[in-house]
Amino acid sequence: MTQIFAYIPFKNGVAEDVAMEFPEAAKKLDPNASLTAVVTGSGADVDTVATDMTKVYNEVIKIDNDALAYPNAEIVRKALLNVLPGDAIVMVPHNTFGMDLAPGLSVKMDSAYAADVVDIDGMDGTSLKLIRQELGGAVSTHVTCDAAAGAVLTIRPGAFAPVDGSASGSVVDKSGDAGDLTAKRAFLEVVEAEVGDVDITKSDVLVSIGRGIEDEDNIEVAQELADAMGAVVSCSRPIVDAKWLEKSRQVGTSGQTVKPKVYLAMGISGSFQHMGGIKGNPFIVAVNKNPKAPIFQVADVGIVEDILDFMPDLQEAIEEL
Amino acid sequence: MEILVCVKRVPDTAENEFELNAAGNDLDRDDLVYSVNEWDNYAVEEAIQIVDKVGGSVTVVTVGDDEAEEVLRREMAMGANAGVLLCDDAFEGSDGKGIAKILKAEIEKGSYDLILTGAQADEGAAQVGGMLAAMLDYPYASLVNKIQVDGDKVKVGREIEGGNQEMNEIHLPCVLSIQTGINEPRYVGIRGIRQVAKVEIPEKSAGDLGVDEASVGQAGAKSKRVDYFVPDMGDGAEMLEGSTEEIIEKLIEKLKAKGGL
DSSP states (O other), rough: OOOOEEEOOOETTEEOOOGGGGHHHHHHTTTEEEEEEEEOOOOOOHHHHHHHTTTTTEEEEEEEGGGGOOOHHHHHHHHHHHSTTTTTTEEEESSSHHHHHHHHHHHHOEEEEEEEEEEEEEEETEEEEEEEEEGGGGGEEEEEEOOOOOOEEEETTTSSSOOOOOOOOOOOGGGGGGGOOOEEEEEEEOOOOOOOOOOOGGGGGEEEOOOGGGGGGGGHHHHHHHHHHHHHHHEEEEHHTTSSGGGGGBBTTTSSSSSEEEEEEESSOOOOHHHHTTOOOEEEEEOOOOOOTTHHHHSSSSSSHHHHHHHHHHHHHHOOO | OOOEEEOOOOOOOTTTOOOOOOOOSBBBOTTEEEEHHHHHHHHHHHHHHHHHHHHEEEEEEEEEGGHHHHHHHHHHTTTSSEEEEEEEGGGOOOOOOHHHHHHHHHHHSOSSSSEEEEETTTTTOOOHHHHHHHHTTEEEEEEEEEEEEEEEEEEEEEGGGGGGGEEEEEESEEEEETTTSOOOOOOOHHHHHHHTSSSSSOEEEEHHHHGGGGGGHHHHEEEEEEEEEOOOTTTTOOOOOOOOHHHHHHHHHHHHHHHHO
């Protein structure tokens, strides 16, 4: 029988949403597979999360150790290697921790690896049939992954439907099996993001700009449109990388999570990291001169135009209202 | 400090509209514009800045075909001191682990204190750096947006969710994958490219590296891409068409209805 293990990420004693999405991914792989949650950490938090997970998973492995108080990928990897069977299929979230943990875990388990899985077409013998994306979401690919000797898969958060917590599983304490948990990398501290001059999370309407703005001087064009709408200017990652706007203006998993009513994506291609920062199902308007931009697949309304021409025209029309 | 930066030649997502070929199983590659992977530029810039501070040299390496040499030259024009091209028909179709194995063989022939990769490349897997570190038994950190060298250790910042930064201390030698935004990569002009046009770039095959051909390439890959496709995402966006004036009129009605005005 296929044995699947899901690594449960959590913060302050609460499991992240992806914990409810792994069961759907596992079911799509093999409806008859055994599915076990793995919760690593230290103290009260790990107990709370492990107990919570018994409502979702029939079996929950708990690994409690002071060395696991902060999820250091090198240490978590050692613990998992000592606890999981060598031919296991391990699911890890494709987030900043998963990217740190999963590639090396697959090497040490000598198993196959597939990253950022967005959908699953089942199994053919020991071959996993997976769907991924490449080139920033512009194209999708079918991927086969030979899991005869196990596999490590990172699962895109939000890509699989969450399940209801209707299980009544039990917690198995494997803390004693974790083994040597020393590491050549030491966690020091988390430096919190700086607070900017404008709080984009408080605005009901965002005029958000991406690469299509082309030049720092053009940001003014977006600002003038935002002013006419009573909106605030936010942006995607390349604008912050270029130091044209502050980090606090960035929407995305590595920036701010926003919940506006209306989101104008101006010259933004729409990577999943960017879309991951938009919650609350806003009305999304996408303007992009590339008709194949992935943003058009997720937006409510799409317009194929150059934002540098379109934004001043829209501003003028709004000011005439 | 001897630094190796692993780079890749990729289709440029900013310059291309990707289409499938007539058979519908691969990209139409005829007119694709290629460039160096965006993340790798930041890694090379960071390596150059570290060497400017503490001394040493920067080598850039790639696994690819003859055409991949152009990205090595570009990074040498930025300031990398040397380039190495790992090139063999047997490398074609390698999965992440295959690429990591090939790079590991080259790394073991040198003596590098620090190995940098881009955080991810065209396939969006973010895998090679972490695999390479595990194969070498070196410590690793991904998504690095700050590096401070301190003797035989480095203090590194990782970009984590919510714009926060996770600080770690790591023993050298180590592997770090570099996130965009860590620095501002310098501009490379035609002149810079010309200056390195004649520099010899050694080319190494599986035999030169002592890599078992069966363990890399299509033969050694456990993960294989079957085809490319454009997913059916349902209806997608309602596309507003017509003259700009008409589009704006329709858009304003919708914005009013949804609370945007």
